[in-house]
Amino acid sequence: MSDEPTPTDNGLAARLRAATDAAHRAAESTPYVTALIDGQVNRAGYAALVAQHYFIYETLEQAAEAMRDDPVAGPFVVDELTRLPRLAEDLAFLLGPGWREEIAPNAATEAYRQRLREVCFTWPAGFIAHHYTRYLGDLSGGAFVAAAVRRTYEFSGDEGTRFYQFDIASRGRFKREYRARLxxxxxxxxxxxxxxxxxxxxxxxxxxxxxxLGAATMEAV
Ligand code: HEM
Structure with missing residues (x-):
């Protein structure tokens, strides 16, 4: 027997997973995501995704700082998850040193950031909902995306895909602990x-x- 916390079958984690199952399938089967995994998005199209992630995580991680000392949401704020510096490194690799002047949030990203601003700075459970959706996804499907990106653009090591690397020894154990916390x-x-x-x-x-992103980048493929 290990002393690792074990999520239960009908606890909040399992219910959250069930509640978002259909939305997960819808998100992972959008044409842009399918094309990215299939190696059908050009390098600029991938850089466009990294740029949108930059703006999303900028706001999400500002909320994490605001929630760091909250008794309910604070335990979810762990430094190993912080993605913004890695996104900056990926963008510097993909777009060069002037990357910050070359990127802007698209309308959908602005809507996402607006929602994050509305709920994540003052409502702990709302912050956790957004935190779960992004970071547990990055720790799960993110590995498939990183492998596909490396294969498609022939990047070596973790260049261009640092966002998908975590200083976490066991993702499985981390996710079990995360679910136990939920x-x-x-x-x-x-x-x-x-x-x-x-x-x-x-x-x-x-x-x-x-x-x-699909509408903007796929016709350029
Ligand atoms: C390339 C597309 C994607 C693939 C292949 C994929 C694949 C997966 C897989 C295999 C798992 C299960 C991992 C496990 O049980 O440990 C998972 C979990 C998850 N994914 Fe995705 N995913 C994709 C896209 C997304 C997107 C776009 C989001 C949201 C932004 C997302 C959010 C999540 C979350 C929150 C979980 C955790 C579910 C839970 O256990 O409660 N995924 N994903």
């Missing part, structure tokens, strides 16, 4: 339902970003 949240059913709805919104906001 299960331990002091949320009543109403508050849980609100948080689950917010996670579904987070997935659809991500889908919106992919749709706009």
């Amino acid at each position: 299960d331990a949240l002091p949320l009543d059913d109403t508050e849980f339902d609100r948080a689950a709805e917010e996670a579904v919104i987070a997935f659809y906001l991500n889908q919106g970003v992919f749709q706009e």
Whole structure:
């Protein structure tokens, strides 16, 4: 027996996963994501995704700082997850030293950031919903994306894909601990339902970003 915390079958983590299952399938099967995994997006199209991530994580990680000392949301804020410096490195690699002047948030990213500003700085369970949607996804499907990107553009090592690398020894163990932390949240059913709805919104906001990227980049493939 290990003393690792174990998520339960009907705890908050399992319910959150079930509540977002359909939205997950919708997000991962958008044409842009499918094309990226299939090696059908050109390098500029991939850089456009990294740029949108930069703006999304800028706001999400500002919220993380605001929530760091919150008794409910604070335990989710761990430095190993911080992505913004890695996105900056990936952009410097992809676009060169003047990268910051070359990127701008698209309309879907602006809508996503607006939602993050509305809920993540003052509502701990809302912050957790957005945190879960991005970071647990990055730790899971992110590995497939990184492998595909390396293969497509023939990047070596972690160049251009630092965003997908984590200083975490065991992702499996980290995710189990994360889910156990979700299960331990002091949320009543109403508050849980609100948080689950917010996670579904987070997935659809991500889908919106992919749709706009697809419209902007796929005809250039
Ligand atoms: C390339 C597209 C994607 C693939 C191949 C993919 C694949 C996966 C896989 C295999 C898992 C299960 C991992 C496990 O059980 O440990 C997972 C979990 C997850 N993914 Fe994705 N995913 C993709 C896109 C996304 C997107 C766009 C998001 C949201 C922005 C997302 C968010 C999540 C979350 C939150 C989980 C954790 C579910 C849970 O266990 O509660 N994924 N993904």
